[in-house]
Amino acid sequence: MIILGANSEIAREFTELMLQKQSFVTVYLLSSNAEQLVTFKKHLEVKYKTEVKIIPFDLMGQIKLDFSAMEYNLVFSAAGYLGDTEAGVIAKTEDMSRIMAINYSGLVHFLNAVANDLLEKENGTIICISSVAGERGRQSNFIYGSAKAGITAYLSGLRNFLYKKNIHVMTVKPGFMDTKMTRGMDLPGPLTINPKKAAHLIYSGYKKKKNTIYISGIWRLIMFVIRNIPEIIFKKLSL
Amino acid sequence: MKIEKTISNWGNFPKLKASEYLFENLHKTQGILEAEESVLARGNGRCYGDAALNNAVVSTLSLKHFLSFDETEGTLTCEAGVLFSDILNLVVPKGFFLPVTPGTKFITVGGAIAADVHGKNHHKDGCFSEFVTQLKLVIDTGETIICSRTENTTLFWETIGGMGLTGIIVEATFQLKRIANSYIYVESIKAKNLTEIMALFEASEDWTYTVAWIDCLQKGKHIGRSILMRGEHARPEQLSNKQQKEPFKLSPTKAIKIPFNFPRFVLNTLSVKAFNWLYYNKQTPKTIKKVTHFEPFFYPLDSLLEWNRIYGKSGFIQYQFVIPKGVGKEALQDILQTIAKSNQGSFLAVLKLFGKNNPKAYNSFPIEGYTLALDFKVNKKLYKLVPELDAIVLKYKGRIYRAKDSLSNARLLDYVKVHNTKFNSVQNRRINKATP
Numbered sequence A: 001m002i003i004l005g006a007n008s009e010i011a012r013e014f015t016e017l018m019l020q021k022q023s024f025v026t027v028y029l030l031s032s033n034a035e036q037l038v039t040f041k042k043h044l045e046v047k048y049k050t051e052v053k054i055i056p057f058d059l060m061g062q063i064k065l066d067f068s069a070m071e072y073n074l075v076f077s078a079a080g081y082l083g084d085t086e087a088g089v090i091a092k093t094e095d096m097s098r099i100m101a102i103n104y105s106g107l108v109h110f111l112n113a114v115a116n117d118l119l120e121k122e123n124g125t126i127i128c129i130s131s132v133a134g135e136r137g138r139q140s141n142f143i144y145g146s147a148k149a150g151i152t153a154y155l156s157g158l159r160n161f162l163y164k165k166n167i168h169v170m171t172v173k174p175g176f177m178d179t180k181m182t183r184g185m186d187l188p189g190p191l192t193i194n195p196k197k198a199a200h201l202i203y204s205g206y207k208k209k210k211n212t213i214y215i216s217g218i219w220r221l222i223m224f225v226i227r228n229i230p231e232i233i234f235k236k237l238s239l
Numbered sequence B: 001m002k003i004e005k006t007i008s009n010w011g012n013f014p015k016l017k018a019s020e021y022l023f024e025n026l027h028k029t030q031g032i033l034e035a036e037e038s039v040l041a042r043g044n045g046r047c048y049g050d051a052a053l054n055n056a057v058v059s060t061l062s063l064k065h066f067l068s069f070d071e072t073e074g075t076l077t078c079e080a081g082v083l084f085s086d087i088l089n090l091v092v093p094k095g096f097f098l099p100v101t102p103g104t105k106f107i108t109v110g111g112a113i114a115a116d117v118h119g120k121n122h123h124k125d126g127c128f129s130e131f132v133t134q135l136k137l138v139i140d141t142g143e144t145i146i147c148s149r150t151e152n153t154t155l156f157w158e159t160i161g162g163m164g165l166t167g168i169i170v171e172a173t174f175q176l177k178r179i180a181n182s183y184i185y186v187e188s189i190k191a192k193n194l195t196e197i198m199a200l201f202e203a204s205e206d207w208t209y210t211v212a213w214i215d216c217l218q219k220g221k222h223i224g225r226s227i228l229m230r231g232e233h234a235r236p237e238q239l240s241n242k243q244q245k246e247p248f249k250l251s252p253t254k255a256i257k258i259p260f261n262f263p264r265f266v267l268n269t270l271s272v273k274a275f276n277w278l279y280y281n282k283q284t285p286k287t288i289k290k291v292t293h294f295e296p297f298f299y300p301l302d303s304l305l306e307w308n309r310i311y312g313k314s315g316f317i318q319y320q321f322v323i324p325k326g327v328g329k330e331a332l333q334d335i336l337q338t339i340a341k342s343n344q345g346s347f348l349a350v351l352k353l354f355g356k357n358n359p360k361a362y363n364s365f366p367i368e369g370y371t372l373a374l375d376f377k378v379n380k381k382l383y384k385l386v387p388e389l390d391a392i393v394l395k396y397k398g399r400i401y402r403a404k405d406s407l408s409n410a411r412l413l414d415y416v417k418v419h420n421t422k423f424n425s426v427q428n429r430r431i432n433k434a435t436p
């Protein structure tokens, strides 16, 4: 199994859950902060007696990994970057290119490479976390939102493309999650889920071979409402 | 990154607005130590009073990784924020158990060392520290020091029971105990009064686990009415067929969450009386023997997650003292009488006889003698009752457990000696202020 964004709490919870449910020869942890993964690697080795390999990997750079040499049939990506959520975001070019690369362009390069390799391996599953933020651009985070919209569209195309090849793609759209990305933000309690719960929902979606899941389910309804607000009203709102 | 929030420990009293950092790495911790006037490590907040409170706290809950587990020797190394519940999940199926455990499994390893927790086997095995071979501590300079029984020993013993005042424990190695299954053979024995229960404790010295539940609303000749529970890890032949099928079973029960703060009146004297009566009469014969899973035996309250909310918004305190064995009877008599007179019933009252203490672990709370832990809802009358109880404990040369305290006389708490200024707590400042 390949985990991208292994320092994300959700990635870690999901990795542990998968190891509790089935066995994997090797767990590859891909991360832009590889040195922070050393204890997590030991933890997995102690708890699950599995082989764990840490691979330094940055979505801002070139993809130089040889996936064909890796043994896996599940790829999970929790990579994402929210960036500055203050109004000045359109002035911050550096932050903007990070947002676009980590949530979209870099990720597309990565997933393309993986998909090509899975085609050779002839089976597998790709799970990628996008966001409800991709369903409608809002003033507070629309660079991020548009990148998420892009990755959502990409994933649906990829799913379609790989369908006949025995490779499944699942898109995960979280609403609010209580993670290091949102630490210190004032999130609405009832709509916010913790990484452990999120991992469980993702796992059950995976088991049921879902195409797109919202976590939690209530967000499907919320986004239905938000998508259907007429633009003439929406543009005046401060969401 | 820090967040501003109101924090409190298990008693929901007192509450404090504080800056909470999450432990991320050594570099960032150094920054925190430079930026803040004083800092305190905080585990899972399962102490009751003001021990794990400070204006700036570093939560160790992010330090939740296992680092190594030697399954032949039974030695475990993990980060300090690992919970006892996680350890049980890992080690029980492999035939090991915690060498010492308090009455909840939701505490961190760091909290267990900082408070040097005791369990039902204190008279046999001592405190948790007896099994700790090494720890890693981040001190005021931001350096990490490895301390053990042979290396940096002064700091090692100062940190044991040091209530977080020496630094942030980030990692520890300790010895587990081997078990043959998850079950405990338990005998529950009724005691009519104080004389009986004390005799039962003495007679049960050879049992690994002993503890008594005491009805502290009794007066006169019924004072000390209680039930002693003594237990041993069950032998394979004591298990039922069903138990034998899955000898290392984990949690038998599903946890129930108490969803909101109960209104205060729920816990009035009457309901406490009813609870006590029920508990006592539930068992008709004098002795009941059974084989039970370790979970209800060690953690009877853990299946009611957040049970602390039943005391309502104003919270509660826990009052736990120990008095030397020799004066046990007079002191317990005095204290139980004072409580009964106050009509401040305790929902839970747990009595235990501690064994000898390890003089090296000089900051640890237990000394040989009787320890009683009581819960009281916070209300006005408490500010009168606590000093009354303190006076009795003081008179008999006892002491109070810092991990439970929020209101007691500093002279009962100043047995903890730590030389440091960077790490501090609301509790420690309160104690230092009162004892110049």
Ligand SMILES: Cc1cc2nc3c(=O)[nH]c(=O)nc-3n(C[C@H](O)[C@H](O)[C@H](O)COP(=O)(O)OP(=O)(O)OC[C@H]3O[C@@H](n4cnc5c(N)ncnc54)[C@H](O)[C@@H]3O)c2cc1C
Binding pocket: B009, B010, B040, B041, B042, B043, B044, B045, B046, B047, B048, B051, B052, B060, B080, B081, B101, B102, B103, B104, B106, B107, B108, B109, B110, B111, B112, B114, B115, B116, B117, B118, B119, B163, B164, B165, B167, B168, B169, B170, B301, B403, B404, B425
């Ligand atoms: C239901 C219940 C039953 C209990 N039964 C018992 C019992 O039988 N015996 C017993 O001894 N105790 C008992 N306790 C108390 C509990 O075991 C201790 O208070 C323990 O210290 C709590 O651990 P924690 O991780 O929640 O620490 P916290 O409550 O967060 O902190 C407690 C103290 O430890 C320090 N600390 C925590 N982590 C670190 C660290 N990494 N480095 C340095 N210092 C640190 C804090 O600064 C604070 O002073 C019980 C508590 C409850 C709620």
Ligand SMILES: NC(=O)c1ccc[n+]([C@@H]2O[C@H](COP(=O)([O-])OP(=O)(O)OC[C@H]3O[C@@H](n4cnc5c(N)ncnc54)[C@H](OP(=O)(O)O)[C@@H]3O)[C@@H](O)[C@H]2O)c1
Binding pocket: A004, A005, A006, A007, A008, A009, A010, A011, A030, A031, A032, A033, A057, A058, A059, A060, A078, A079, A080, A081, A082, A102, A129, A130, A131, A132, A133, A173, A174, A175, A176, A177, A178, A179, A180, A181, A182
């Ligand atoms: N939290 C929420 O409320 C919320 C809501 C909707 C969607 N999401 C999405 O959920 C996913 C998980 O996020 P999270 O909340 O767990 O936040 P997070 O902790 O910040 O996780 C995101 C992860 O992305 C990886 N990453 C960042 N920059 C990278 C780079 N240059 N190259 C490679 N990987 C990089 C990091 O992992 P490494 O350090 O290991 O590289 C990081 O841990 C993200 O896609 C996020 O957009 C979150």
